[in-house]
Amino acid sequence: MKADQLKEQIRNYPWASVALFLVTATVLIYGVIYPNLSVVITSLQRAGTWTLANYRELLSERTVIEAIVSSLGLSVGTVLLCAIVGVPLAFLFERFTFPGRRLFAALSALPLVLPPLVGTLAFIFLCGESGILAHGIQNLLALQSPPWRLQGWPALLLFHTYTMYPFFYVLTGAGLRRIDASLAEAARSLGASKLIVLRRVLLPQLTPSLLAAALLTFMTSMASFSAPLFFGGDVRVLTLEIFRARQRSDDVIAVTQTVILAILSLPALIFFQRYEGTRRFAAAAMKGAPRKRVTIASGKARALATTVAVLFAIVLVLPVVTLFVVSFAQEGSWTTQTLPSAYTVANYQRLFSDPYAAEVFFNSVTMSAIAAVAALLWSFCIITLLRRRRATQKFVGEGWRRLLSLLVLIPWALPGTVVAVSIAEAYGKPGSLLGSFVLVGTFWILPVIYFLRFMPLVVRALQASMEQLDPTLEEAAGSLGARAWQRFTRVTLPLVWPGAVAGTLLAFVIALGEYVASVLVFVPANRPISIAIASELRDFNLGAAAAYGVVLIVIISISMVVAGKLERLRS
Amino acid sequence: MPLLSLKNVSRSFGSTRAVADVSLDVAQGEFFGLLGPSGCGKTTTLRMIAGLEKPDSGSIEFQNADITNLPPERRGFGMVFQNYALFPHLNVFENVAFGLRARHKTKAEVAERVASALELVQLPGYDKRAMDELSGGQQQRVAIARAIAIEPALLLFDEPLSNLDVSLREETRSELRELVTRLGLTAVYVTHDQEEAFALCDRISVMVGGKLMQSGRPRELYEEPSEISVASFLGRNNLIKAMRVSSSKTTDGEFKTLEGGHTLHLTVKHEELAPLNKPVFIAIRPEHVQLNTNGAENSLRGHIREIVFGGATSTVRVDANGLLLEALVLRTDGLKVDQECTVVLSPDHLTLLKN
Numbered sequence: 001m002k003a004d005q006l007k008e009q010i011r012n013y014p015w016a017s018v019a020l021f022l023v024t025a026t027v028l029i030y031g032v033i034y035p036n037l038s039v040v041i042t043s044l045q046r047a048g049t050w051t052l053a054n055y056r057e058l059l060s061e062r063t064v065i066e067a068i069v070s071s072l073g074l075s076v077g078t079v080l081l082c083a084i085v086g087v088p089l090a091f092l093f094e095r096f097t098f099p100g101r102r103l104f105a106a107l108s109a110l111p112l113v114l115p116p117l118v119g120t121l122a123f124i125f126l127c128g129e130s131g132i133l134a135h136g137i138q139n140l141l142a143l144q145s146p147p148w149r150l151q152g153w154p155a156l157l158l159f160h161t162y163t164m165y166p167f168f169y170v171l172t173g174a175g176l177r178r179i180d181a182s183l184a185e186a187a188r189s190l191g192a193s194k195l196i197v198l199r200r201v202l203l204p205q206l207t208p209s210l211l212a213a214a215l216l217t218f219m220t221s222m223a224s225f226s227a228p229l230f231f232g233g234d235v236r237v238l239t240l241e242i243f244r245a246r247q248r249s250d251d252v253i254a255v256t257q258t259v260i261l262a263i264l265s266l267p268a269l270i271f272f273q274r275y276e277g278t279r280r281f282a283a284a285a286m287k288g289a290p291r292k293r294v295t296i297a298s299g300k301a302r303a304l305a306t307t308v309a310v311l312f313a314i315v316l317v318l319p320v321v322t323l324f325v326v327s328f329a330q331e332g333s334w335t336t337q338t339l340p341s342a343y344t345v346a347n348y349q350r351l352f353s354d355p356y357a358a359e360v361f362f363n364s365v366t367m368s369a370i371a372a373v374a375a376l377l378w379s380f381c382i383i384t385l386l387r388r389r390r391a392t393q394k395f396v397g398e399g400w401r402r403l404l405s406l407l408v409l410i411p412w413a414l415p416g417t418v419v420a421v422s423i424a425e426a427y428g429k430p431g432s433l434l435g436s437f438v439l440v441g442t443f444w445i446l447p448v449i450y451f452l453r454f455m456p457l458v459v460r461a462l463q464a465s466m467e468q469l470d471p472t473l474e475e476a477a478g479s480l481g482a483r484a485w486q487r488f489t490r491v492t493l494p495l496v497w498p499g500a501v502a503g504t505l506l507a508f509v510i511a512l513g514e515y516v517a518s519v520l521v522f523v524p525a526n527r528p529i530s531i532a533i534a535s536e537l538r539d540f541n542l543g544a545a546a547a548y549g550v551v552l553i554v555i556i557s558i559s560m561v562v563a564g565k566l567e568r569l570r571s
Numbered sequence: 572m573p574l575l576s577l578k579n580v581s582r583s584f585g586s587t588r589a590v591a592d593v594s595l596d597v598a599q600g601e602f603f604g605l606l607g608p609s610g611c612g613k614t615t616t617l618r619m620i621a622g623l624e625k626p627d628s629g630s631i632e633f634q635n636a637d638i639t640n641l642p643p644e645r646r647g648f649g650m651v652f653q654n655y656a657l658f659p660h661l662n663v664f665e666n667v668a669f670g671l672r673a674r675h676k677t678k679a680e681v682a683e684r685v686a687s688a689l690e691l692v693q694l695p696g697y698d699k700r701a702m703d704e705l706s707g708g709q710q711q712r713v714a715i716a717r718a719i720a721i722e723p724a725l726l727l728f729d730e731p732l733s734n735l736d737v738s739l740r741e742e743t744r745s746e747l748r749e750l751v752t753r754l755g756l757t758a759v760y761v762t763h764d765q766e767e768a769f770a771l772c773d774r775i776s777v778m779v780g781g782k783l784m785q786s787g788r789p790r791e792l793y794e795e796p797s798e799i800s801v802a803s804f805l806g807r808n809n810l811i812k813a814m815r816v817s818s819s820k821t822t823d824g825e826f827k828t829l830e831g832g833h834t835l836h837l838t839v840k841h842e843e844l845a846p847l848n849k850p851v852f853i854a855i856r857p858e859h860v861q862l863n864t865n866g867a868e869n870s871l872r873g874h875i876r877e878i879v880f881g882g883a884t885s886t887v888r889v890d891a892n893g894l895l896l897e898a899l900v901l902r903t904d905g906l907k908v909d910q911e912c913t914v915v916l917s918p919d920h921l922t923l924l925k926n
Contacts, residue, residue, distance in 0.1 A: 476656035477621050478643040480670030480721060490669070494660045 016484065022383045027378060028407045031452045034433050035422035036262070036410070042425055043256040043370055046069035050555050054256040067236040068260065074153075074237060075221035076310070077162040079214050085161055086168025086213070089312070093169075094176040097293040098302050100309035107316045109170060111163045115513025120226040121221040121537065122319035123159050123200055124150065125326045125546065128231070132322055134337040141452040151233035159227045162319075164220055168213040175209030176202075177364060215268045222265045223415030230537075238264075239417045239516065246421070247522055258421040262414055267411035269406075320553065327546035334542065347547035357532065357548075364528040367443075368511035371450035375458040376504045378451075383462050412456035416516035424521050443526045449517045461503020465496040502563040509556045572635070574599045574757055575725060580613055580629035588787055589615045592629070592783040597725075597759060602751060604772030605761045608804060610715040612781040613761045614653075614729055620759060621727050622646050633725070644673070650727040651720030653865070654734065655710050657702045663713055664698035670721035688720040691750060708739050713748070719754065726751065732767060765805050769793070777801045786836065799924050802854040809860065809896050810924075811835070811853045815846070824923075826853065831894030833871050837921040852924040859920035860898035862887060862912055869916040875908050889914050 046053050058064045093105055111119065129146040137147045179202060187197045225239040238261045245254035296302045328349055329340030339559050350358045367449065386401055411419055426432055427439035439445050469492065477487045515530035522531055529548060536545035573596035580588040590612040597603045605613040618624040620631060622643035630639045638646060649670075658666055667685045676684070689695050691710035702710065704710060711731060718726060731747075734741045748771050750756050762768050768775050769789040776786040779800040785792060796802035803810065813835060817825035824839040829850060837853070873891030880903070887898045891914055898914065900906070 073814060282854050470654070470656065472652045472656035473658060475621075475643070476650065476652055476717075477658075477669065477673075478623070479621055479646075479648060479650040479727075480673055480717065481644050481647065482669070482673040486673055490672075491658060 017385065018198060020385050023378075023381050024385055024404065026348075028404070030433055031448070032407050032410050032411065035426035038426040038432075039255050039258050039262075039418075040421045042252065043259045046252075054252055055260075058253065058256050058260075063236060064170075064241070064257070066237050067241045067257075068264070070236050071222055071238045071261070072264065074156060074160070074224075074235070075156055075218045076222040077153075078164060079217045081157055081161040081352050082165045082168050086165040087210070088167075090169050090172035090176060092305060093306065095294060096296050096305065098305040098309070100306040100313070104309040104313045104316075106194050107313050109166045110316050110320070112166045112170075113509070113560055114163070115510070115515070115530070115552060115556075116163065116226045117515040117533060118323070118513060118552055119163055119319065120159070120230050121533065121545055121549050122323040123162070123227075124230060124537075125542070126319050126322040127155075127158070130335075132325075132338060135336065139336075139338050150231050152231075152235055155231045155233070156224075156227055156235060159231075160221055160224065162315075164217045167216045167220070167286070168210070170211045171213040171216075172206060176515045177204045179205050183498045211271070215271055219265055219413060219415075222261065223417065223516065225415075225417060225519075239415060242417050242421060243520060251425070253426055254421055258418050258425075262418045265415055265418070266410075266413060269409055275288070299392060301511045323546050323549050325555070326542055327550045329543045329546070331541065331543055340543075344543075347543040348551075350544060351547050351551060360527050360529050360532040361551075363526050364512050364530075367447045367450060367528065368508050368514075369453060370447040371511050372446075372452050372458070372504045372508035375455035375507050376462075376500060378455060379458045379462040379503075381502065382459060383466055387466060408459050411452040411454050412454075416449075416453055416514070417520065420449055420517035420520040423449055426532065440521060441523055443523070445521050445523075446526045446528065450511040450514060451519065453514070454511055454562070457507045457510070458500065458503040461499045461506070462496065465499030466492075468499075469495055479541070498566040498569045502566040505559045505563045505566075509559045512555060513552050573597060574601075574634060575759070576632045577616070577620070578630045578632065580616070580619060580626045581584045581907060582612075582619060582624060582626050582632065588781050590619070590626075593778070593781075593783045594629075594775055595783060595786065597757060600755060600757055602748065602758045602760065602771060602773045604775040605759065605778060606775050606805075607763060607778035608766040609763055611778045613763075613778045616778070617727055617759060617761045619731055620725075621648055621650050646728055647721065647723060647724075648725045649713075649721055649723030651714045651718050651729065651731045653730045655714040655731075656714055657710055657717075659702050662698065662702075663694070663700045663705070666702070666713055667720050669717060674721070684720050685716075688716040690892040691714045691719065691754075695745075707735055708743065711735060711743065715750070718749075719756070723756065726756045726758040728758060728762075730762050731760075733762075733764070740767075747771070777804065779804060784893060795922055796854060797925050799852050799854075802852075802922070802924055807857050807897065807899075808854045811855070811894065811896075812850050813853050814848065814850050815839075826851075828894055831871070831892040833891065833894060835869050835916060835917040835918075835921065837869075837923070839923065854922045854924055855916055855920050857897040857899040858884075858887065859917065860889075860896055861899060861915040861917065862898050862906070863887070864913075864915050868918055869921070871914045871916070873912060873914050875906060875910045875912055878903055878906060878908060 011369070043054050044050055089104075089108075093108070114122075127133055128150045129148065131150070134146040134148060134150075137143070138145070141147075175228045183201055183205075184197050186200045188194075223239065224237070224244070228235060228237045228240045229243070238257055242254050242257045242261065245251075245257060296305055326334070326340065328343045328345065330342040330344045330346065333342035333468065334340035382404065386405060423445065424440050427434055427437075427445075430438055439448065459484055473491050473495070474487050477491045482490060513530055514528065515534070518528050518530055519534070522528060529552060533545050533548045536542075536548065575597040577593055577595050580590060580593045581588070584803060593612075593616055597876060605616060615624060619626050622638070622641055622645075626639060630637055632638065633646070658669065661669070664685055667688050668681050671681045671703045672682055679863065685698070686695070689697060690793060691717050694712050694716065697705075697709070697713075702713075705713065711734075714731070718901055732743055735743060744767060760768070772789060774786065775789055775792055777784045777800075779798075784798045785801045792801065793805055796805060796808075799810065802808045812829045813826040814829065815824060816827050817823060817836075822839050824837050826835045826837070827833070829837060835853065871891040871894070873889045873894075875887060875894070876890045876895070877886075877888040879886040879888070884899050884901055885903045887900055887903070889896045889898060889912060896916075906912075
């Protein structure tokens with residue numbers, strides 16, 4: 001009897017959960033906890049003793065204070081500008097319908113999928129002092145010098161608004177769609193004017209969406225690197241200062257600044273997690289009908305709305321079109337003319353024949369694929385643990401669950417610069433958690449960083465798929481006699497793979513254009529596409545740089561179309 | 572010897588006690604019902620029988636073997652879920668074949684048993700249909716076919732008819748009963764619909780607030796509820812608060828109602844049911860309350876407060892000197908609001924309830 005009971009207990013013990021927990025814990029300890037701890041420890045030490053000297057010295061330097069203030073100022077300014085652009089657009093396009101609405105709606109999220117470096121490149125070609133717009137106006141008005149220089153604060157704010165306004169547009173739009181139409185109608189029937197309805201009914205319900213958009217914009221802006229590097233002028237931001245410190249081999253300074261940047265970026269994550277809970281509540285509480293879009297009746301208002309739509313659509317695609325045009329420009333054919341004077345396919349020919357180009361493509365694709373597939377596999381591990389299941393509940397309690405999901409999000413919330421520096425610091429010399437193996441300087445450092453930075457996206461996508469999965473399906477499979485592995489392969493997996501693969505594709509394409517972290521730690525053996533683009537730009541091979549960008553955009557577009565198809569397959 | 576027996580089973584979710592100390596037996600071949608208002612713990616009880624929840628305490632035995640800790644896949648019970656839980660990525664054939672494939676049956680046997688299961692639920696030829704091509708009633712049949720295809724030792728139903736519209740529900744109900752009887756299966760059926768439970772089940776347990784209140788044949792429960800909660804949950808009931816005035820030694824009970832101060836006579840079967848000087852509840856169904864008949868016993872004077880037309884029957888609310896009573900009548904001819912009337916509460920239909 002006793003032996004039987006013991007046997008039964010062993011058989012019922014959640015061994016699979018224990019294994020999953022070990023895998024998850026190992027990844028989080030090696031990838032998140034240890035690297036972040038090492039930068040903190042290094043920043044707090046000098047010559048083997050604990051001290052605050054690094055911080056004291058750094059914070060007494062005017063340039064560092066300036067960088068902190070600039071980073072924060074740039075981010076706050078970006079949030080405000082993006083809100084000013086994105087929120088009214090969301091109201092206009094979510095609430096009304098008019099000719100041209102669909103055109104804009106289809107293009108609205110374009111800047112989000114553009115790799116920051118490629119966006120920067122396109123912006124330089126379009127708005128730079130020797131770009132199409134500047135040259136055009138100069139030639140038109142026969143000016144002696146270009147009418148403006150794309151530099152400093154205005155340039156950064158303009159570029160940030162272009163690339164980050166979709167956070168506000170998309171989230172506000174989604175928030176508006178969730179609001180029960182009958183609430184506004186109830187308020188109107190109680191005698192509230194349209195303005196009061198907006199202020200007292202709509203905006204309070206939108207607060208979670210607006211807050212989330214503001215936090216995302218803030219975090220992205222704090223992490224911005226390419227734009228400040230190429231046209232920041234003398235605006236100092238933290239990401240750039242860290243990069244420069246590392247180039248000077250001032251590792252301790254770089255690490256200390258990294259900790260400062262991380263501390264400034266992380267509170268946003270905590271807020272974001274809080275907001276998540278309220279968002280679920282709002283979604284669960286909604287039962288009414290979504291509001292229908294109103295057709296704009298007045299001719300003038302309609303013409304105005306259509307103009308806005310077309311204008312913004314042009315603004316959205318213009319940088320991409322520019323990139324496309326420049327990619328066909330013959331070297332040296334674009335000096336003072338508005339548009340390049342001679343066109344050729346030589347840039348693309350070079351791309352497909354040059355062994356160097358082939359190598360960077362191969363590197364980027366391989367490393368991104370490794371990272372994305374690893375992220376996919378790992379997502380299944382952690383999601384299985386995070387789900388409230390009978391078997392895992394006993395082993396992984398609520399507190400653990402919360403800690404795990406926070407740890408997963410950390411690499412996503414931290415700027416790429418921070419992730420790269422912390423990994424480089426943790427595994428830059430023998431004697432780390434990896435023993436005598438030194439990760440820095442090997443091919444593997446970039447796949448590892450790509451994995452850490454983008455796995456939260458895959459986890460999120462899989463989590464969303466799992467939440468849509470009806471839990472009674474797995475129970476039904478169980479009652480029909482399917483064991484855990486059969487339930488997973490025959491019920492869960494066939495139903496969640498489209499969402500998971502869509503998330504994996506997203507992680508793959510973002511990794512493909514990764515620049516911020518790559519530039520800090522790449523080696524000849526793993527030089528990615530972004531590094532090639534940047535060096536072509538430095539050598540003024542504008543056409544070649546643009547051609548790289550276009551190829552990247554094409555790969556991304558195809559992947560996004562596939563991902564979109566998969567999303568639809570899911571629902 | 573019972574086939575399934577639950578012994579003092581309890582289950583809490585956080586601080587709520589969903590199921591409290593439930594014990595019940597189900598005999599071989601019985602169609603057993605768990606009836607109760609929503610949130611009474613009946614679904615949790617069923618899920619514990621299925622193995623989808625684990626009891627905090629108590630044990631579950633099946634064929635005299637303790638299965639309390641056995642995972643659902645090793646119990647071999649078929650279950651029909653409230654939302655059917657059909658696999659959306661599989662067609663009808665594959666859904667029904669799921670449990671057979673999990674048991675590694677041969678291809679020929681799978682094909683044969685799926686075909687006969689579909690035959691039984693009158694869906695032959697639907698093999699290749701996708702789930703979203705089926706109507707609600709058809710999906711329901713697939714769910715039943717899937718559960719019976721594994722030749723379950725016990726069939727569990729979690730409000731399987733609640734998603735169907737009324738006319739389809741009654742039709743499916745009788746088909747279901749017929750099917751289960753024909754296959755000689757034992758079933759546990761959870762529902763909040765008393766009419767459904769009465770029509771389907773051989774025996775019913777009424778659950779209220781996580782506790783098992785009373786078990787018995789449908790007729791017994793309806794006519795002789797022992798608890799206030801059962802009496803008020805099962806159909807409409809007049810609950811009369813009264814105090815015993817006669818000696819507790821005799822079976823002849825004389826009661827005084829607290830409202831109206833009427834004297835009622837009824838037979839007291841068990842002495843402890845009506846202790847002296849303690850208020851008790853006496854129940855009588857509205858259909859047993861007679862108006863303006865010349866009964867000898869328990870005849871009260873009152874006047875009509877309200878007449879509510881309800882189709883085949885109408886409800887008449889009578890105020891008997893402060894005691895409010897409902898009567899169900901077939902015809903309201905000659906009845907008027909504010910009219911004086913007599914109400915007869917026949918002793919045969921008065922039931923003493925446990926407090």
